[in-house]
Amino acid sequence: MRSLATARPRPFRLGTTGLVYLALVSIVLVGTAVAAARGHNLLGTANLVDMLTRSSLLGFVAIGQTLVILCRSLDLSVGYVMALSSVVAATTMAGDPARIGLGIAAVIAVSALIGLVNGLVVTRLRVNAFIATLGMGLIIKGYLDTRYKGPAGDIPEAFQLFGYTRIAFLPLSAAAMVAAAVLAILFLRMTRTGYHMYAVGGDAEVARMSGIHVERPVITAHVLCSVAAGAAGLLVAARFGTGSTLVYASGYDLESIAAVVLGGTYLLGGRGGVAGTVAGVLILAVLDTVFNILAVDPFFKDVLRGVIVIAAVAIYARRQVDRTASRSRFAGSRGGPSGGTGDPPHPAPAEQGGRT
Amino acid sequence: MNAPDPPLLRMSGIGKSFFGVNVLEGIDLDVRSGEVHALVGENGAGKSTLMKILAGVHPADTGHIELSGERVEFSHPVRAQQAGVSTVFQEFNLLPERTVAENVYLGREPVRRGRVNARGMADDTAGLLDELGITGISPHAAVRTLSVAQQQIVEVVKALSSDARIISMDEPTAALADHEVELLYRLVRRLRDRGMAVLYVSHRLKEIFDLCDRATVLKDGRRVDTVPISATTPTELIRMMVGRPISTFFPDPIEGTRPGPVRLEVAQGGNDRLDGIDMQVRGGEIVGLAGLQGSGRTEIAHALFGIARFTRGEVRVDGRRVALRSPTRAVREGIALVTEDRKTQGLALSQSVLANGRLVLDSVLPFRARSGARRLPGFFTSLELVARDTAQEVRFLSGGNQQKVVLAKWLATEPKIIVLDEPTRGIDVGAKRAVYTLIRELAAAGVAIVLISSELQEVIGLADRVLVLHDGRIFGELPAGASEEAVMSLATGSHNNGREVA
C-alpha cells in the first residue's frame, strides 16, 4: 500500500529546535566551567532555583508570545497585561484566602478580554499588530498610572506559596510554566486551531482559500497570549504579595519577543514552536545567572544580552540562507541576488492584511 | 445540444464587473462528466475571472451556476470545494513549511477523539498518491522541498481528497518542464477516466489539442463559441481568440538588420550550476537558449547579470574583459535582464508605472535618471502600454502591460546586451506581438539579444541561432529555423549531433 511513503517524521523542524537545545547545553557547560573557575557551582541548588525562577516569569509570557508570532502577529502589550493582572489579582483577593479562586478567575477574564480586543483590532480593524498592541499597552498604562499610585491590594499567604514553593530544586512556578509549555505544544500539534495558526502565519491567503477562517487562529492566539501574560501577572503578585503596577517597565514585551526568536521561531510566522521558545527562555536565564555569579555590572548585562540575541538570530538567518540556496535547484531561482535583506523574498500578494 | 442529463457543471449568463468595467458578460459554459474542457482566450479575456467565480473567490454579478442541474451559490472558496469544485491556481495554495499531508488536508483536518488525526491524514494522502500512480512524494515531506511539478501534484491530490467532481486548472503547465508536462497529461487523463470534469485553461494550443475534448473561447469578456476539438484547428482557434491569423505571429527581421561585431562573449564560463559555457552574441543578433527547465538557461541569465556569477572562465563585453560581480556592475556594462518572474523579480507592485520605469536608472545611474526618465513616455507609447496614467500602481495592470513596464524600464537604460528570460510567459497574444516586434527592433538597433523561452516555437521563430542546454552545459547549436524535434532531441540529451561535450 505505502510503497513510497518513507515515513520520516519531519526532520527539518527537529533541526532548528535541536540547534537551540544544543546551544542551551553548550551555554550551560561553558557557564558551569566559568562558574567553577570562580569557585561556584552553576548547577548547585541555589543557582538552579535562581535560573528556574527567572525562567518561569518570562516563560509564561514567551509561550504566549510564540503563539502570536506563529500567526504572524505580535503582542507588545504583555508587560502591561502582567501589571494589570497582578493588580486585579491582589485587589480581588484582598488578602482573603477564600477569594483566591475568584482572583484567578478575574485575572483570566480580564486578560482574555484584553487579548480578545487585541485580536479583534488586528483582524477586524486591520490595524498593524505592532501598533494595535502598542496602543493597547498605552491604554492599560494610562489606566494603571491614573488609578494606582503604587502597589495595590493584598495577596493571601496561601497564594503567595505559588511564588515560593519548590520541590527540591524545582520551583512550583517553573513547573507550572513547563506544564503550560507542554499544553501549548500539544495544542499546536493536536488541534485544528493549532494547525491553522501555522497556516495563517505561513500564508494567510492560502489559509483563507483553504476555508480557514483566518481571523479565528489569530484571535485565539492573542487571547491565549494575554491569558499567559495574565498567568505571569499572577506569579508576580504571588512573589510580591501585592499588585505591582510597575512591572510593565521591566521590558517583558520585547524580551519575550527576543526569547521567541532566540528559540528559532520565525519572526514572520508559520515556522517554529514552543519547545524552542522554552530553550530560548532558559538560555536567557542561564546567562543572567552566570552574569550574577561573575558579578557582572547589571548595565553590562544589558549590553551582552543585546549582542547575544543579535548574534543568535544572525546564525539562524545564515542557516535560512543556506536552505533557500538548496531549494532553488528545484524551484527555479528564488533566491535574491547578493546583498539582500532581513526578510526573505516574499512572493505573496501585495495586500497581506497589515502586519509587521 | 439538449442532453438528456443535465451537465455536471453549467454556468449560465455569468456577468461580472470590477469598478464599473465589465469583465465578463453573459458567459454560458457546460462541462460534462468525463470531459476535459479547454477555456481559451487572450489574457484579459476573462478566463481568470470566470475561474475565480467558479472557485467561489468572486461572486458573480449576474447569472447562476448549476451542478447536475441544481443551482448553487458559492459565497466562499470552501463552499465551492464542499460542492465538489476544486481549483488549481497558478500561484499554488500551499504552505511551504508544512508537510504534504498537512497541506492536502489544510482546513479540513480530520479530528479523532478531539485531536487531529495526523496518521490518518498521512495514510490517506499516501493512498491518493498511490492511486494516481505517483512515486517519490512522501506525505511527510515539507512542501518546500518538492519541485514545482510535485507541488502541482499535491494541489491535485488536495482536490481529490475533498471528493472533487470538477477540477479547474489555471495554466497548469506554465511552470513545468517539458518532461513534467507528460506527467500532468497522464494525471489529467486519469481524472477524466474517473468520470470527473476538468476545466483546463492554457495558452498552449498544443496541450489543448493533445488533451481536451471541447474548447470554449472567450474574447473581451464574452463567449465567442464552444467547439469540439476534433472539429477545429489551431489556426481556427487562434482566429477566434484574436481575430488574427497565425501567420503574423513572428515578425520577420527588420530590413537592414545585420550582425555586427561580437558584443558579448563568454569563454569557458562555469559555476556550481554551469560548466564550460562558450557563447558569442553579435550586435543585432538574436541567440536563443533552449533546454528543459533546470538545464541552466536561467542560470546563464543570472550569471551574465551578476546574480549567481560565473566563478570560472571569462566574460567580454565589446572585447573588453569584465567582472560581472553584481547586477549593478552588469547594468553599468550595458546588460539588461528581463526576469522570468515578473511579479517577484521584475516589479515593485505598489509603485507607479513611472516609478517602476525609472527604477534601474534611479538605482544604478542616478546622474542619468532625469534625462532617461524623460524618454520613458515614448517607450510606453511605442510598446502600446495601456494604463490609466503613469501614476497608476502597476499591480492594477494586466500581465501583458506589466511586462511592457518591465521592458520600458530596461529600454530606458539603453542596453547594449539584453537577456530576455521567458519574456512572454503568462501574457496575452497582443502583448506577445509587442514583445516580438520590440525584439526585432532592438536587433535592428544593434543590440545583442539572448532569448530564453520554454516555448520552442518562440525561440525557433525569432532566434538567429539556438543554443541547446542540457544539464548545465551547452549541448549543441542549431541554426535559425531548426525543427522543434531537433531542439528537443538535444535538450533531452537523447541525441548528440551538436558540439562535443566535455
Next chain:
Amino acid sequence: MTRTAVPTAPGRIAREAVSRLVGGGSGTVFALLILIFAVIFAINPSFAQPPSMLAFAKQAAPLVILAVGQYFVIVSGELDLSVGSLVGAQVVIAAKLIDGEESRTVPVILLMIAFGALVGLVNGLVTTVLRVPSIITTLGTMLVLYGAIRLWTGGAPTGALSEAFRRPGRGGIEDLPVIGQLPWALLIALAVGAAALALTRSPYGRTLIATGDNDTAAAFSGARVWRVRTTAFVLSSLLATAASILIGGFAGVTAQVGDGLEFMAITAVVLGGVVLGGGRGTVIAAMAGALTVEALFTLFNQLFLPSTIQPTVQGLIIIAAVGYAARQRSTRSP
C-alpha cells in the same frame, strides 16, 4: 481593443501629487491634525496666537525630525527601535563630554554625529548583511546603548551642557515683530523636512521606496539593497542625533531622556499612513503624523487631563486612526 498612449500631462502630475498625498491612508492624518487644532482653538482661542504656535513648533520639532528618520527606515521595509535610546545616549554623552565648557561644544557635536552614524551603520549592516530582522537588531542596539551609557556614567548622567549647545533647542531669532521669537528648532525642522522631501524625490529616495515595496525586484534592477537600507538606518540615527541636540537643549539632561521616543516616532509615522512593511506613504504625511501626536498632547494639556491618563487616550486614537486608514485603503478603487 483600442490602445491609447499613457497620459502624462502636467495637470495630471499635480493631481497625482495631491491624490498621492491625500490617498493611501495619508488623508486621515491631515484631517485629524486639523480637527485637533480646531478643538484646541475652540477651547483656547489664544493658542492661535503666533507665540503659542511657535512654542508648539519648538516643542514638536524633535519628534518631527525623528519621524523623518523613522520614515526612511519604515518605508524601506524595516523598523528602528534604537532611536529612543540613541537620543538618550547622545544627550548623556554631550553632557559628560562638554561638562559645561563652551569651547567643547562643536567638537563634541561632531563626535556625536560620528557616533550616530556609527550606530546607524551597525544597525544597517547587521540587518542587511547578517540578515537579522531589524526589529531584533535595533532592539539589541537599544539594549546595548541603554546598558553601555549607564555603565559609562555609573548609572546617573553627569556633567552639564554648554549654553551654545542648548541654543538650538530653546533659542531662536529674537524680538521679531508680531511673532516674537522665531525658534531655531522650527527652522531646523523645516530644513530637515525640505531636505527629506527632496531626498524622497531623488533617485536614492525612489530606490529606497521601491526597495521597501519589493527588494528582490529592486535587486534585480541593479539596486544595492544592502547599501540602500543601511543608508536609511544611518539617516535615522543622524536625525536622532539632531533631535537629541534639540531635546537636550529644550528639556535638559536626565536619565530618562529619550525613553519611549522610538514608539512615539513609529506611532507618528504610522499615523501618517505610512505602511509598516515598506513601500508606501509620504514623508510629508509622516511629519504631519508627528505634529498630530504633539498636537494631541497639547490638547490633553488644554483639557487639563491628568498626565497619567494621556497614554490611554493616545492609545485609543492611534488604534482608531490606523484602523480608519486601513479601512479607507482597502475600500479605495484602483
